Amino acid sequence: MAAKSGAYRSGEGEREERPKRSSATAHVAESSATNLDRLIHERTRLAIVSALAVNKSLTFSELKQLLRATDGNLSVHARKLEDAGYLSCSKSFDGRMPKTEYALSAAGRRALEKYLSHMEALIHATREK
Numbered sequence: 001m002a003a004k005s006g007a008y009r010s011g012e013g014e015r016e017e018r019p020k021r022s023s024a025t026a027h028v029a030e031s032s033a034t035n036l037d038r039l040i041h042e043r044t045r046l047a048i049v050s051a052l053a054v055n056k057s058l059t060f061s062e063l064k065q066l067l068r069a070t071d072g073n074l075s076v077h078a079r080k081l082e083d084a085g086y087l088s089c090s091k092s093f094d095g096r097m098p099k100t101e102y103a104l105s106a107a108g109r110r111a112l113e114k115y116l117s118h119m120e121a122l123i124h125a126t127r128e129k
Helices: 023-034 043-053 060-067 071-083 106-127
Strands: 007-009 015-017 087-094 097-104
Touching (some): 043 060, 043 071, 043 097, 060 071, 060 097, 071 087, 097 106
Antiparallel strands (some): 007 015, 087 097
C-alpha cells in the first residue's frame, strides 16, 4: 500500500523509501504510457496482432483456438483491426466450408513495432533508478 510520503510498505509491514526517479525518466514513462496505441493495447487485439506477426497468416479457426476466444469476441476485435488497416482479411471456400484468413498488413506491422517500442521505453524508464 502506497503512502503519501513516497514510502511504501514491504511484505513485512515495514516502510521503505521508494527510489527517486529523475524528472526526465518520469517524463519518458508518462509520455510512453500516454502514446500507446489504444487499438493494439487491448488484450485480445494485441494477441491477434502478435500471433499474426509471427505467422504469415492464420484462419479464423486457428486464431480462435490459439486465443481461446469465442466466435463473436474474435470477430469483433478482428473487425476493429481490419477497419484500422492493421489486418487484411480474405474469405474463400474450402470445399463447401467458408474459410476466413487473416494476415498482418504493413501498417499493422508498423503499428505493432511502434507499440512495442513504447512499451520497451516505458519498461526501461520504470526500471531506472
